[in-house]
Amino acid sequence: MAPDSKDQANRNTAKGLIAMQLTLTDRFWRAMARYVDRTALRLIPSQPILRKLFSMTAPLGAALPKGASVTKQADGSLHILPAGVAPDAPVLLYLHGGGFTIGSPQTHAALVAHLAAACGLRAVVPKYRLAPEHPFPAAKQDAIAAFDALVQAGTPPVAICGDSAGGCLALQVACHARDRNAPTPKALGLLAPIADLSGEVEARFAEAEDEILIPPSWPERIKDVYLPGMDRDSAAISPLSGDLSNLPPTLIQAATGEALAQDAKRLLDAMDDATLDLWPGLPHVWQLHAGRTPAADAAIAKMGAFLAAKVA
Structure with a gap:
């Protein structure tokens, strides 16, 4: 990133650090993340059980925008068309998070529907294989296959987005498009x-004193089931170990005090055209509460405006 761009990005980051007024609704879901979700992640050792719990609870914390059409495909993916968006509008490819072990297109449907509405795109949310049943590289292979299928269908994504593990997959898909000379997206979110994923990942979470949601035992478990016995320094696994140049303009959102804010800050330096947007006092991927909390809706609106400006 050029010095002037870095200066501007730093100013944008500083603005994001200004304390925001969280509503009672925001505070309620933050407390749920801290005392209920974090406890479940710490005490329940089974990823399949956590997967089932998340599939039941995630829809309760979010709400689809009015008029959004959500269609499940035979392959398990979701196609989402917001109200007022043309059926042949350009495509947003969204890769859901969940530590490569939980989550699904359904758990993230509301988030993606609000984001698609905010940027005026239709969205595709692929289903990908999860660990421990399917360790690396299954998720990455499925994410790339979803991108390639859209390209082959004549509808290459104009934007690729993802949260947490899905953000890792989004970076990997973008690098795949760049390296294969495929149609590249105009923006990443x-x-x-x-x-x-290299080094002592769990120690980085333990040292993040303001991490609200994720206990240190969670990344250790992910490491064991998603990457058993693998070289986590490999660029094929950890995007920051590879070449992140010549990727599309990127907006990165994170909570100020969460452990993964460290990854977000390092990506700002590793990418040519990235902007870091930090939000204080919120849990990891608070945007999952789209349609329920002002903080989630505000962050999605900001991400949507960024994407809309880049794909226009």
Whole structure:
């Protein structure tokens, strides 16, 4: 990133650090993340059980925008068409998060529907294989296959987005498009992306005193089931270990005090055209509460405006 661009990005980051007034609704869901969700992640060792719990609870914390059409495809993916968006509008490819072990297109449907509405695109949310049943590289292969299928269908994504593990996959898909000379997206949107799985990941979470949601035992478990015995320094696994140049303009959102804010800050330096948008006092991927909390809706509106400006 050029010095002037870095200065502007730093100013944007500083603006994001200004304390925001959280509503009672925002505070309620923050407390749920701190005392209920974090406890479940710490105490329940089974990823399949956590997957089932998340599939039941995630829809309760979000609400689809009015008039959005959500269609499940035979392959398990969701096609989302917001109200007022043409059926042949350009495509947003969204890769859901969940530590490569939980989550689904359905758990993220409201988030993606609000984001698609905010940027005026239709969205595709692919289903990808999850660990421990399917360790690396299954998720990455499926994400790339979803991108390639859209390209082959004549509808290459104009934007690729993802949260947490999905943010890692979004970076990997964007690098795939760049390296294969495929049609490249015009913008990336990353919500607290995982970008470095090397080293003592659990220690980085333990040292993040303001991490609201994720206990240190969670990344250790992910490491064991998603990357058993693998070289986590590899660029194929950790995007920050590879070449992140010549990627599309990118907006990265994260909570100020969360552990993955470290990855977000390092991505700002590693990418040519990235902007970091930090939000204080919120849990990891608070945007999942789209349609329910002002903080989620405000962040999605900001991400949507960024994407709309880049794909226009």
